[in-house]
Amino acid sequence: MPALPPSLVQQLSERFGKRFSTAGSVRAHHGHDESHFPDALPDGVVWPHSTAEVVEIVNLCRAHRVPLIPFGVGSSLEGHILATQGGISLDMSEMNQVLAIHGEDMDAVVQPGVTRKALNAALHGTGLFFPIDPGADASLGGMTATRASGTNAVRYGTMRENVMALEVVLADGRVIRTGGRSRKSSAGYDLTRLFVGSEGTLGVLTEVTVRLHPLPEAISGATCAFPDVGSAVQTVIQTIQLGIPVARIELLDTLTVQAVNRYSKTALRESPMLFFEFHGSPGSVEEQACTVQDIARDNGGQDFEWATRPEERTRLWQARHDVLYASLALQPGSRGVTTDVCVPISRLAEAIASTQAAIAESGLLAPIVGHVGDGNFHVVILTTPDDPDQVRRAEALGRRIVECALALDGTCTGEHGIGIGKQDFLRAEHGEAVTVMASLKAALDPLNLLNPGKVLAPALKAQPTR
Secondary structure, eight states, X not given: OOOSOHHHHHHHHHHHGGGEEOOHHHHHHHTOOSSSSOOOOOSEEEOOOSHHHHHHHHHHHHHHTOOEEEESSSOOSSOTTOOTTOOEEEEOTTOOOEEEEETTTTEEEEOTTOBHHHHHHHTTTTTEEOOOXXXXXXXXXXXXXXXXXXXXXXXXXXXXXXXXXXXXXXTTSOEEEEEOSSSOOOSSOOHHHHHTTOTTSSOEEEEEEEEOXXXXXXXXXXXXXXXXXXXXXXXHHHHHHTTOOOSEEEEEOHHHHHHHHHHHOOOOOSSOEEEEEEEEOHHHHHHHHHHHHHHHXXXXXXXXXXXXXXXXXXXXXXXXXXXXXXXXXXXXXXXXXXXXXXXXXXXXXXHHHHHHHHHHHHTOOOOEEEEGGGTEEEEEEEEOTTOHHHHHHHHHHHHHHHHHHHHTTOBSOSSSOOTTTSHHHHHHHHTTXXXXXXXXXXXXXXXXXXXTTSSSOTTOOOOOOO
């Protein structure tokens, strides 16, 4: 039976009717994500339709001291939406309206449940698009909360660079607006950036204003195989250092290519490989591609193959986006302990070499794939869920990969976020600054009801002023 106070159940049932549920199947869906962490079910789920309704729910949860966990589509990889302390899952999927498209100013205002594909469908015919592409058809609210990026980040940036303004419901029920539609401002603290990446721990996002970009006149994709990962990485480093405005550069190691060929029925050469995409005018795209091809050739690249037709590019990038599922298919019944790190581009070769060595020593299957144009790469460590020793070895491997990245002036996560999986590394990376984060959390959510247990370790307290 749900652990919610009966009076809260009654109030939510009377107010929201069928948009409030304590059914086991509904709770199970909202207590599961793409991470390897055990499911943690909420005690109830509610679907708001407006900011005013979110305020009502926040106020009810505060009055009853019940945790509230914002939920997008459940595609997170670090346990962000798991109800580790029970409570209410706030499913934002029915707040899914594109509220405004300002073509001349190249921005759009959306509710948090709008997905990236839905926004781009609404932009059809405007000559504009929203480029942030984390792979999954994630919601804009979830992407903002986790500071998502993806394959296009090397050219278009992350959600940090593409969120202009927010509407946020705070833990005390106040509604604030941060930022604005002007392209720059020096007015006050940058509260927008505070909430971008806060993982639902500081407030509930109810409206997002995002930057749009012109659709490129020409797009061309390509693949290139390499004799080893080091040669591919050197190609990436030289491409970035020369300032070539490539839109996407993705690295797949040999094991990943083998997985993709089996899962997506492709016929790629089974060796380390780079996927490229070039955006611009027809002339600039050709110039970029030729320059990169020369760089790749100097580093031993071969089989530089073009994908110029839209259907070819779509198939290529869909195969890339399906890498997680392709990797899991290498070991049927397995679950992936996923990790991502990001390092300065000059340290990328060293970071990946250290990661490869650690994987070899572990004896585990662990495909490597990455948005290497900005120094970010991912490792999917395959484990058998009912083998505790294997899971421990996988977690130890994940720690070693992160420790290596931190030693190279990198970060413990380039895009997955902290959630419940990387809290210890947050302290290792930021030191005393983490206590400042705890002070911000305490100031905005003194009862610790908004997505409790995420980002900051539960034992971490704000430091008293001296």
